[in-house]
Amino acid sequence: MRCPVDFVNVSTAGLESSPVASSLAGLRAHEARYFKNKYDFAFMVEPADKAKTIVDWVHHILKQERDIVIASPPIEAALVEVENLRWPYVFYQNGLAINVLYALDDPKRRAVGFKLCEGMEIPAELNIFKFARQKSKLAGIVRGSYFVIKGQY
Template sequence: MPYTVDFVNVSTTGLESSPVAEALAGLRANEARYYKNKYDHVFTVTPASEDPATLEWVNRVLADERDIVIGSRPLGVTSFEVDGLRMAYVFYESGLAINVMYGIDEGKKRAVGFKLSQGMEVPEELATRFKFARQKSKLAGEIRGSFFVIKGEY
């Protein structure tokens, strides 16, 4: 069942099994606020088990581009289009959030972003491949993030 993410009253709905559920909920709310403010898009998430197509697409991009397989259990996903971009997010039990930004038209931006919730360790599958920058968020505390540019067609 889809859940509309509220960035005013942050909730751990769908994230309860995460050891950093509060921080992950804040990170998810931070993303929801960004899309609402920039694109007037309402950010909704679905349990990963109810939207296997989005999860499979993100997993395919990670595997094909960088041979990355995430070890943590996916909890929630979302997929939508805004301003010529296909966006997909996966929120993992470990506190990791991955987003794929894929420009629909040739020449548009295409990248994969990784965000780590406050209190989580860098996942082993990402630790040696990426450096993470820090940013402050009123909703999520400290977020560490990194990204890579997508070169293939998806």
Template sequence: MSYVVDFENVSTTGLESSPVAQALAGLRANEARYFRNKYDHVFTVEPASEQPDLVAYVDRILRAEKDLAIASTPLEVTQLEVDGIRWTYVFYESGLSVNVLYTLADAGKRAVGFKLSDGMEVPAELADRFKFARQKSKLAGTIRGSFFVVKGEY
């Protein structure tokens, strides 16, 4: 069942099993606000169990590009296409959000972004491999983020 993320009234719907559910809900709402303000797009998520192909897509890119596997359970996913860019998000139980930005044109930007919810530790699989910058958000508190450029075709 899909859920339209409301960034004005932040809800933990779908994220209740996370130990940082409120912070993860704020992070998800922060993403929803970004897409509404920048692209006038409504950010809708679905349970990861209903869209295993999206989780597999993100997993495949992480494995192929960085030999990386996320240990946490995926809770929610979404995929959207705006302005010639496909965005795929997976929100994990640990409080981690992974997004794949993939420009459909040959010469466009392609990257994987990691965002850590306020209060969560850096996952062991990311700790020694990425440096995280801090960003303040009214919805999510302090977000720590990192990324890498995707080199392959997916």
């Protein structure tokens, strides 16, 4: 069942299995606030096992583009579809959030983004990336990186 993410009253519901659940909840709320403010879109998440299509699509792109396999189990996923963009998110138990910005009409606007919540180490499979820091009222210090998608999926 899909549930809206409340960015006013941040909750760890659905993220309890994460050792950094409160930081991950802040990161999830940070993303929800972005979509509400930018697109007036309600960010909805569901358990990863119920969103297998979304998780598999993201994992397929990671494997095909950079031979990346995420070691941590996914715990939640979301799919945002706005302004001809397909924008899936996967939140992982270790505190990692991955999103794929996939413009349906512009192959130059396609990228995979990684965000690390406060309190987690960079996963070994992502050591090849440099992470920039961003301060967020909801998520504390968020570290992020990305790569451009070359293929079509």
